[in-house]
Amino acid sequence: MLSNLTNTLWCNSENVATECSVLDACLYYNTSQLDKKIKLTLLYETLCPDCQEFILNTLQRYVWKYGQDFVDFNFIPYGNARRTQLNNTWTIQCQHGPVECALNKLHGCAISKLVYVGKWFPLIVCLEEAAKLKMDPDAAFLLCSKKKKLDQTLSISIYKCANGVEGDLIQLQMAEITENVKPHPHYFVPWMLISNLSTAQLQIYQNGFFNILCDWHLGSVPKSCAEFTNFLKQQRNLEVYIDQK
Structure with a gap:
């Protein structure tokens, strides 16, 4: 092992x-x-409350804000879905039902079409915020594509993908990746991999995940790690000050 x-x-x-x-x-x-970016992979499903919390808080507020200079983001929207094959046709059942399957397809298509993380990550965040508000996939995409000022041609391409065969094929790719992580299979979501390494032990540190990434990085300490450490110190000092009042 x-x-x-x-x-x-x-x-x-x-x-x-x-x-x-x-x-x-x-x-x-x-x-x-030395000084190469760390590949961070997230296995998730779009209507999972813990996944939403992890994306909107841990990843957006800390890893995305402080880690863009040394972290490569890779999102795999499939999670605990299950696929079955009958007569060469695949069917996917999602843990939170058909709406989640539609959203998983939408996320997969957005990531595939937008390619650059600086484009797709903010859109994924917006879609997860909309999902928390129980918006249906079409309404959520319309809102977020306008909010994030997506090019109309790209928006149409993503929408067609999410509502067609291309989106189904992308979901099968997501399934293949999810089902074959090593050395440990994923036991729940959200599930994190670093440098394509899947271990149950790593999931223990999800609440302090940015510190793990800083420790994992080889070479000179990223400036953002020092900035994050200072931020935590300020937070602790503020908490102590409030407690003493």
């Missing part, structure tokens, strides 16, 4: 790396990955 794990779990310790006979590999890894 150790051979499936990455630098933070054994390459940060020379003794552990030596004991596991991977010291040379770790030395190469630590050098080759």
Whole structure:
């Protein structure tokens, strides 16, 4: 199992790396990955309350705000859905019903068509905010595409994708990714992967996830990590001040 794990779990310790006979590999890894962006993958489903909370708070307020300079975002909207095949035709059942399936398709199409995270992440946030308000997918997309000033041609392309075969094919791709994460399968959502590594232990730290990303990063400490540390200190000082009043 150790051979499936990455630098933070054994390459940060020379003794552990030596004991596991991977010291040379770790030395190469630590050098080759210096100051490279970390790939952060989120497995989620659109109507899951915990997923909405994680996207709108932890990711938007902290990881997106402070981590864009050293984090690559990768969203996989499928979650705990299940697919079955009959006569070469796939059917997907979503945990929160048909509306969630429609929203999952919409998210998948938006991410696929917009490509650049600076375009799709704000749209996903808007769609999740609308979902919390129980807006139907079409109304949510109309609102968010206007709010985020999407190009009309792109908006039409996303809408057609979400309501057609292309969106179904994207969902099958999302299913394939979700069903094959390693070394641990996902047990719930939201479920995080770092550098394509899926472990149950990582999920324990979802509430302090930005700190984990800062620790995982190899090379010079990103400026945003220091800014986040200062922000936390200010928050703690404010809490102490309020408690003392």
